[in-house]
Amino acid sequence: MTAQKVDIGFLEERDNWLLHPKFFPSKVGGKPAWLDLKNLPHPNELTCKKCSEPLIFLCQIYAPYEERTDAFHRTIFLFVCRNGVCCQTNASDNFLVLRCQLSRQNDYYSHEPCEEIESQAFSMDKWPNLCNVCGTRAPSHCAKCKKTYYCSRKHQVLDWQKGHKAMCSELQTLDSYKPNNFKVTQAGKALLFKEWELIVDEEDEDDPKNVDENEEMEKLRKLMQEKRAGTLSNVSEDELEQYTKAQPEDKVFNKFSKRINRHPDQVLRYDRGGQPLWITSNTGSCVDDIPNCQYCGGERQFELQMMPQLLNFIDVGIELNSIDWGVLVVYTCKSSCNQGPAYKQEFLTKQDLSN
Amino acid sequence: MKISELVGDEGPTCRTYVFQNESHTLGNALKCIITRYEDVDFCGYTVPHPAESKMHFRIQSRETPALEVLKRGLKDLEKLLNENELSFGHFAFVSHCAHCSTMADAAPAGGRGGFRGGFGSRGGDRGRGGPRGRGRGRGRGRGRGKEDQKEWVPVTKLGRLVRDGKIDKLESIYLFSLPIKEFEIIDFFLGPSLNDEVLKIMPVQKQTRAGQRTRFKAFVAIGDNNGHIGLGVKCSKEVATAIRGAIILAKLSVLPVRRGYWGNKIGKPHTVPCKVTGKCGSVTVRLIPAPRGTGIVSAPVPKKLLQMAGVQDCYTSARGSTGTLGNFAKATYAAIAKTYAYLTPDLWRDIPLTKSPYSEFKAV
Numbered sequence: 001m002t003a004q005k006v007d008i009g010f011l012e013e014r015d016n017w018l019l020h021p022k023f024f025p026s027k028v029g030g031k032p033a034w035l036d037l038k039n040l041p042h043p044n045e046l047t048c049k050k051c052s053e054p055l056i057f058l059c060q061i062y063a064p065y066e067e068r069t070d071a072f073h074r075t076i077f078l079f080v081c082r083n084g085v086c087c088q089t090n091a092s093d094n095f096l097v098l099r100c101q102l103s104r105q106n107d108y109y110s111h112e113p114c115e116e117i118e119s120q121a122f123s124m125d126k127w128p129n130l131c132n133v134c135g136t137r138a139p140s141h142c143a144k145c146k147k148t149y150y151c152s153r154k155h156q157v158l159d160w161q162k163g164h165k166a167m168c169s170e171l172q173t174l175d176s177y178k179p180n181n182f183k184v185t186q187a188g189k190a191l192l193f194k195e196w197e198l199i200v201d202e203e204d205e206d207d208p209k210n211v212d213e214n215e216e217m218e219k220l221r222k223l224m225q226e227k228r229a230g231t232l233s234n235v236s237e238d239e240l241e242q243y244t245k246a247q248p249e250d251k252v253f254n255k256f257s258k259r260i261n262r263h264p265d266q267v268l269r270y271d272r273g274g275q276p277l278w279i280t281s282n283t284g285s286c287v288d289d290i291p292n293c294q295y296c297g298g299e300r301q302f303e304l305q306m307m308p309q310l311l312n313f314i315d316v317g318i319e320l321n322s323i324d325w326g327v328l329v330v331y332t333c334k335s336s337c338n339q340g341p342a343y344k345q346e347f348l349t350k351q352d353l354s355n
Numbered sequence: 356m357k358i359s360e361l362v363g364d365e366g367p368t369c370r371t372y373v374f375q376n377e378s379h380t381l382g383n384a385l386k387c388i389i390t391r392y393e394d395v396d397f398c399g400y401t402v403p404h405p406a407e408s409k410m411h412f413r414i415q416s417r418e419t420p421a422l423e424v425l426k427r428g429l430k431d432l433e434k435l436l437n438e439n440e441l442s443f444g445h446f447a448f449v450s451h452c453a454h455c456s457t458m459a460d461a462a463p464a465g466g467r468g469g470f471r472g473g474f475g476s477r478g479g480d481r482g483r484g485g486p487r488g489r490g491r492g493r494g495r496g497r498g499r500g501k502e503d504q505k506e507w508v509p510v511t512k513l514g515r516l517v518r519d520g521k522i523d524k525l526e527s528i529y530l531f532s533l534p535i536k537e538f539e540i541i542d543f544f545l546g547p548s549l550n551d552e553v554l555k556i557m558p559v560q561k562q563t564r565a566g567q568r569t570r571f572k573a574f575v576a577i578g579d580n581n582g583h584i585g586l587g588v589k590c591s592k593e594v595a596t597a598i599r600g601a602i603i604l605a606k607l608s609v610l611p612v613r614r615g616y617w618g619n620k621i622g623k624p625h626t627v628p629c630k631v632t633g634k635c636g637s638v639t640v641r642l643i644p645a646p647r648g649t650g651i652v653s654a655p656v657p658k659k660l661l662q663m664a665g666v667q668d669c670y671t672s673a674r675g676s677t678g679t680l681g682n683f684a685k686a687t688y689a690a691i692a693k694t695y696a697y698l699t700p701d702l703w704r705d706i707p708l709t710k711s712p713y714s715e716f717k718a719v
Contacts, residue, residue, distance in 0.1 A: 211592045213569045219594050220556060220571065253536060257510075264508045279510075308510045318521060320711070324512050353511055353536065 006203045009061070009268025011313050014197035015118075016183055022114045022122050024073060028059040028267070029314055030184050030195030031135025035075045035100040037108045037127040039342035040137040043151040048081035049093040054152050055079035056134055056192055058095075058314075061200075061268065061304060065101070065336050073109075074101035074336065076346070078306070082191065084322040089352045090282075094323075097330055097346040101338065124181050132180060133159050133187045145171040149179070155187070162187035193314035200270065204262045252281040253353075260307070267310040272303045273334075279308070279326035280353050290347055293333035295340035300331040300347055326353045358425075361411070370421035374410040378402050382410045388435070389428040394419045507539045517543055525583075529611050529695075531711050538606040541585075545609070548579040551602050554586075554659065556594060573597035577605040578663030584691070585609035586660065612664040613694035617644045625667040629697055633689030638675035640686040642694075645670045657687040664691070 011028060019025040021033040034040060046055045058078040065071035079096040081087075086094035104111060108127075114120070124130075131138040131151035138149035142156065145168050150156040160168075163186040171177055184192055256279050260266060269277060290300050306328040316323040331347040357375035374381065382400035389398040397415040414421040509515045514537045516522050525544040528535065535541065542549075554574040560567045571594050578584040587605030591597035615628025626644040633640050640657075645668035651658045653671035661669055671687075 209593075213592075216571065216592070216594055217558065217569070220558065223556065223594065250536075257537075260510070261505075264505050309508045312508055312515060318512075318516055318519070322512075 004271065004274060005205075006274065007200050007268075007270040008203045008263050008266045009198045009200045009270065010263070010265060011196040011267055011310075012199055014195075016195065017118050018116065019195065019197060020122060020182055022109055023116070024062045024075070026060060026062045026075075026198035026200065028196045028198055028310065029193030030057070031130070031182050031188065031192065032057040032060060032077055033182055034130075035073060036102060036342040037124070040128055040130075041098060041341070041343045043136060043139065045343075046079055046096065046136055046151075048083065048086050050086040051081065051083050053081060053083055054134065054136070054154060055094075055096055056082050057136075058193065059198065059268075059306065059310075061198065061270070063270065063272070063303070068101075068336055068338075070103045070338050071101040071336050072104040073106075074099070076304070076330065076332065077343070078328070078330075078348070080323060082323075084317065084319055087321065087323050087325075090350060092328075092348050092350040095328065095348050095350065097332075097348045098343040099332055099336070099346050100343050101336060124179075129179070130181050131155055132164075132185055133191060135182065135188075142168065144168050147171050147174075147177045147179070155191075158191065159185070159187040162190060196313060198268060200268070203269075206262065250280055252278055256280075260309075265309055267307050267313070268304060269307065270304040273301050276302050276305050276327065276329045279351055282351075290331050290349075293337060293344075295344055296333065296335065296337035298337060299334045301334045303330055303332045305329045324352070326351045365415075367420040367422070368418065369413075369415040370425075371411055371413045372421075372425060374412060376408050377410045378408065379410075382412060385412065385428050385432055388431050389414060389424060392416075392424060392427070395424060507537075509537060509539070511536050513537075514540055525609075526611065527709075530709070533711075535607060538603045541606040541609050545579050545583060548581065549577055549583075549606070550579065550663070551575055551577040551605065552659075552663065553598060553601075556597065559590065571597045573601040575601035575605045576659060576663055577602065577609065578660075578665070580663060580665045582612050582614065582665055583609050584612055584660055584664035610692060611695055612661075612666065612691055613697075614666055615644065615699075617646045617668070622647075626669055627666060627694055628699055631690045631693040631697055633686040633691070633693060635686040635689060636675070638673060638686045640690050641672040641674075642687075642690045643670040643672065644668075653687075657691075660687075660691065 009026070014027075016030070019027050019030070019033055021035065021037070024035075025033055027033060043054060047053065048055055056079065058080045060075050060077045062073075062075050064074045077098040077100070079098070081094035083094070088094075102108070129138045129141070129149035130136065132148045133155040134151060136151045138151045140151075140153075140156070141147070141149045142164070148159070148164060148168075148171065150159065184195060256277060259277055292298060293300055306325075308324075308326060311324065327350075329349045329351065331349070333344070333346065337344075356377065359373045359375075361371040361373060379400075379402065382402070386398050386400050389395055394416045395414065396417055398413065400410055400412045402410050412425070414424050416424050507514075507518065509518050513528070513533055513535065517540045522528065525541070528540075552575065554576050556571055556573045558569050559572050560569050562568075570590050570592055572588065572590045573594070574586070574588050575598065576584070576586050585605040585608045587601040587603065587608060589597045589600030589604055591600060613628055614624035615626060616624055617626050625647055627642045628644070630641060630643050632642075645652070647668060649668040649670070651661050651666065651669050651671075653661070653669065657671065673686075
């Protein structure tokens with residue numbers, strides 16, 4: 001029986017229209033492509049626990065459960081606080097994970113997959129309005145034109161400065177205004193991360209090399225003959241040994257490096273029910289208390305982890321306090337229950353490379 | 356490969372070709388290529404009857420004659436196969452083609468009905484690389500070439516700063532004692548000037564129930580003969596892997612070595628700046644500045660290290676039970692590290708504190 005293969009995620013650029021919710025994309029950055037379009041999370045839910053600013057969308061992964069009919073469509077959303085100060089070592093208060101699932105027959109999308117045609121319209125009239133800046137649910141709107149919606153005062157102010165000021169009066173008179181539901185606006189570009197599509201593939205296998213010891217001894221003998229086997233061959237092993245490694249070796253990090261070397265630019269590792277690939281040795285603090293699912297009381301299991309290479313693709317700044325992580329490990333309800341609100345909170349733990 | 360043409364009705368731009376002894380393997384691949392041509396209105400293929408090894412291939416284009424389109428398509432397919440053969444292997448591509456065509460023909464099992472992206476499924480139809488896959492086959496392009504240089508994607512914050520060029524010297528990292536976890540950082544700064552030298556390779560054996568297990572231990576010293584030295588050890592089942600691993604570990608342990616003068620300050624620094632001692636256990640090792648031309652007067656290992664660090668002349672003196680070689684070596688290493696820790700008179704002047712690389716740069 002072969003071990004379960006880990007799925008690896010990579011980033012690729014993609015046109016914005018292809019990342020519309022009707023295609024059930026997996027993506028990073030930009031606005032969230034919501035799954036359940038009606039029962040969206042309220043902006044109060046999407047605020048940073050530390051600074052109370054609205055969180056912005058980091059990534060979403062489309063990961064259906066074959067075993068459940070009501071999880072035919074299932075997406076996991078990750079949100080993060082833009083404020084770098086909220087990001088602290090081995091604490092995950094500035095992150096939020098939401099899970100949403102739908103059955104194949106639902107009110108929002110057709111039973112069959114959508115054609116990939118750019119011009120095909122998808123009506124959002126029946127569903128709640130989305131914030132012009134960050135794409136989350138927007139209870140308030142601009143008092144002047146009444147056509148642009150915002151999730152919070154902060155985003156309204158930001159949008160006003162970044163271009164709405166010029167357009168507001170025009171919009172008042174314009175009848176056929178199409179809101180930028182999933183497209184990133186001018187204001188969004190300053191705040192949100194760059195938009196990418198997340199493509200998932202299987203991890204390469206490591207070929208177990210069958211090493212012939214005798215062959216290797218032969219190679220060594222040949223090297224010694226050519227005088228390439230060592231200029232200090234007469235020195236004892238103990239003496240040489242003592243020079244090396246003043247720093248204690250981080251074996252977990254070495255294992256991590258070796259594993260990601262198969263795919264250096266991976267940003268996601270998906271292995272539902274498996275074990276996370278930790279980045280350094282102090283895993284104890286992270287794994288001790290994984291809470292049970294707060295909706296059904298069942299156990300949570302490891303589902304996926306985000307890798308630090310993701311930070312290369314999104315611009316987080318280089319200050320002393322900027323968004324940084326070693327690995328982000330996400331635990332979700334084992335049975336993917338359907339109780340509670342449409343967007344259920346899941347558990348995330350962050351492991352940093354401590355200094 | 357025999358190709359014949361069916362009687363056409365709409366002129367030279369719309370034609371059906373019959374391929375003898377071909378089926379989905381060629382048909383699907385060729386169709387995928389030809390549909391992308393701008394001039395082609397329609398392109399499709401069919402196997403009219405499974406018992407007959409024939410394949411009908413239909414091309415409908417606007418202006419170019421169908422025969423030209425077909426020839427171009429075949430040429431492009433050949434080019435594609437050649438490229439893939441280099442990195443993927445002919446059989447893998449053909450089997451993938453066959454797999455794609457079977458998936459295209461049969462209705463996808465498992466009931467996902469064409470919704471792509473179901474990679475979370477286990478045992479069901481994964482839907483990946485299926486009919487809706489938009490160039491999803493990254494596996495093809497990635498290739499099995501493990502030897503080709505993969506671009507470095509940093510994992511640590513320091514790595515990201517280095518790769519973006521925000522840190523100008525390796526010394527800034529040393530100044531703040533930041534831990535270096537990725538050897539590519541050292542490569543970035545010192546890369547071309549680093550010379551590595553294999554000090555020793557020795558087989559070590561471990562007794563197991565099934566006989567003896569031999570592994571190879573490699574000691575590698577790395578330095579740029581200009582103030583940087585590192586030493587690495589790696590044990591592995593293969594000689595080449597051990598050497599490669601030891602080089603990486605040596606790069607990670609690179610230390611700066613300070614050099615100074617013995618007497619008049621003419622020319623470049625050639626010896627240790629002052630008398631430094633390192634102590635470990637009962638052994639104290641003392642490095643003493645020496646005049647030019649003395650060479651390094653010491654035991655073999657520190658001699659090699661000092662040479663690679665760029666120290667040309669040095670006296671050493673040891674005290675204590677130097678028979679304990681371990682302590683002797685550690686003491687020498689400690690002494691070398693102290694060259695930068697020693698406060699010499701020329702450093703008495705107040706130097707303003709510089710900011711750490713992390714806090715030096717503000718986001719734009």
